[in-house]
Amino acid sequence: MSEEKFDVIVVGGGLAGLTAAYELANAGYETLVVERGDYCGAKNMTGGRLYGHSLEKVIPNFAEEAPIERKIVKENIALLNEKGGVQIAYTSPQLGEGSNASYSVLRGKFDQWLAGKAEEAGAMMVTGIRVDKLIEQDGKVVGIDAGGEEMYADVVILADGVNSLLAQQIGMKKEIEPHEVAVGAKEVFKLSEEIINERFGVANGEGAAILCAGDPTDGNLGGGFIYTNKDTVSVGIVTTLSDIGRSQLSVPKMVERFHNHPMVEPYIKGGELVEYSGHLVTEAGWSMIPELYRDGVLVTGDAAAFVINLGYTVRGMDFAIESGRLAAEAVKRAKAVDDYSADTLSYYKKLLEESFVFRDMKKFSAFPAILEEHMIFNELPAFVGDVFNRMMVVNSEPSGDLVVGIANDFCKRFTMAGIADFVGKLMEVR
Amino acid sequence: MMKKMTIDDKLGLDIYNTDEHESHIDVDLECKDEAEIMKLVLACPAECYKYVDGQFSFSHLGCLECGTCRVLSHDKIVKSWNHPMGTIGVSFRQG
Structure with missing residues (x-):
């Protein structure tokens, strides 16, 4: 079996992997992307919205050529009860301005476009191949094994998604908890x-x-x-x-x-x-981040749990792109000194710490605890429904005092202990 | 009301290249722990896990490869879970 050696092998043709490949190929490195789907994006799914700022740094004005769906100019939050609900719409020119802009995307199309960009830059794409394991020599990752076919590289970038079995196999990432x-x-x-x-x-x-x-x-x-x-x-x-x-x-x-x-x-x-x-x-974000680098290997994107879910904003793709870019920066530095040890590759983590990825994830690290409050999902939407019913429904029945009514609704839906507990958690986050 | 569609109708719209014989998930169908079984039945977005009249069954056909069952029941009902071989399984055109 032939033995091939690349500068870099990227496992996974999603946004993190393709961004890293694009940057490294542009810098002239021999870069191989291995994707298990028939095409990049075939296994990927988003809600979804891409906050554009991080890709903007890699490919300025990308929205002019990329298959984005629509620029999001209207943000809505809705609290629903069984038959109705309250919806708040927000519009502002700021939402769509410059690098603030966010776009709805469909990954089947979008990732193929980015794969094309990486390929144009000189990256080699192999699709329809599942990587089964990482090859380790003397405790260093030196390549990949795909169905018995071995391929070697100075550095392997893991961008294999939330179910990163490869990062788990070598103990960089622990098993995900429900x-x-x-x-x-x-x-x-x-x-x-x-x-x-x-x-x-x-x-x-x-x-x-x-x-x-x-x-x-x-x-x-x-x-x-x-x-x-x-x-x-x-x-x-x-x-x-x-x-x-x-x-x-x-x-x-x-x-x-x-x-x-x-x-x-x-x-x-x-x-x-x-x-x-x-x-x-x-969902857990900050507390789930695995080991990010070891000798010869880096972990990026969803595989590295770079996601924030605040309920009203959900971010992952912008982090994936930034982490791919920073992984590429770290690899370029390692190439310059021809040293792919954990020590040199730790530069990746340093870059992440200085970036919005760690800054924002850290800032909201206590937020998942807030979102674990069932009150937000049960009592609150029900209470808001009660209040709006009281305000908006007009008929011949006696309506009573609005304030007293709302106070009654409040007491019906919440307990003081529940409120105190919730406020306590909010204060912790601050 | 939107047109009622069964899960099979919905999955029928997706593109699959299915390996009919080889499953990428190994499931313990002998499991008698009803609570554990019900977690998988409720959570799987493709309804690959079924529990009807006390009969527990699983089919990997239609799997969306999300990994939900692995996280919920690894080392319990889900004995092993791997990504399907290259090109095999679902391909999202929209995603």
């Missing part, structure tokens, strides 16, 4: 561009995001999401695995319940389902 991740399930409905514009109140090329808490997950931690694509709408739910069994609704049933909700259905009515997908979503 409270650390959520399952996401998504439906993509085809509609016309015009209908989407009308229903979401946006112009051509512009889009909306709607993040929903409450009813979609039937009291489980998690929520629902809606993103407008060019001529499709993505609709789905995310629910934390440690809550499975709390609701007797299965994940596929939650998806059905969500898309039939009276506040959701009008957006997608008449739409034709074109794809149904599922994926794990990292």
Whole structure:
């Protein structure tokens, strides 16, 4: 069997891996990307929205050529109860300005585009190949084994996603626990561009995001999401695995319940389902970060648990891209001194520490504990529903005093102990 | 109401290159722990795990490769879990 040696082998053709490959190929290094799907993006799924700032640094004005779906100009947060809910819409020119811009994307198309860019830059792409294990010599990672075929490199970059079995195999990452991740399930409905514009109140090329808490997950931690694509709408739910069994609704049933909700259905009515997908979503973030470097190996993107879920913003792809870029920087420095030891590669972690990736993940590291409060998903949406009913419903019945009524609703839904506990947790986060 | 579709209808819209014989997930079908079984039945987005009239069954056909079952029940019902071989399994065109 022939033995090939590359400067760098990247395992996984997602956003982290492809960004690293693009940067390294551009710097003139012999870079191989190995992807198990038939094409880059084939196994990847997002809600989803890409915050553009990190890719902007790698490929300025990427949105002009990349297959983005729509620029998100309308942010919505909705608290849903069983039959209704409250939806707050936010629009501001700042949302779409320069590197603030975020875009709805579909990974099947988007990753193929980035793979094309990496290939143009000189990276070699091998698709349809699963990497079975890393080759270690004297405790150093020196290559990969794919179905008995061995390939060698100075450095291997692991960008193999949330289920990074390779990082687990060599003990860099521990087994994922149910409270650390959520399952996401998504439906993509085809509609016309015009209908989407009308229903979401946006112009051509512009889009909306709607993040929903409450009813979609039937009291489980998690929520629902809606993103407008060019001529499709993505609709789905995310629910934390440690809550499975709390609701007797299965994940596929939650998806059905969500898309039939009276506040959701009008957006997608008449739409034709074109794809149904599922994926794990990292929830615990900061506390899940694995070992990031060892002799001859770096871990990036979802494999490194670089995700923040705040409920109202969900970020992962911008971190993946930045971590891929920084991994490439660390490899370039290692190449310059021809030393691929953990010591030299620790520069990757230093760069991460100085970047927004660690800054933001650290800042919100206590946030998952807040999102583990069932109150936000149960009592709060119900209470908000009570209040709005009291304010908005007009009929011949006596309406009573509004303030007293709201106070009654509050007492009905919450206990003082529950509130005290929640406020305590909020203070900790601050 | 949106048009009612079964999970099989939905998965039928996805592109698969299925290895009919070889499963990438090894499941302990002898398991009698109902609570453990129900976790997988409720969580799997593709309904690969079924528990009907006390009968526990599993099919890897239709698997979306999310890894949910591995996280929920590794070393219990899920004896082993690997990514399918290259080119095998689901391909998302949208994603």
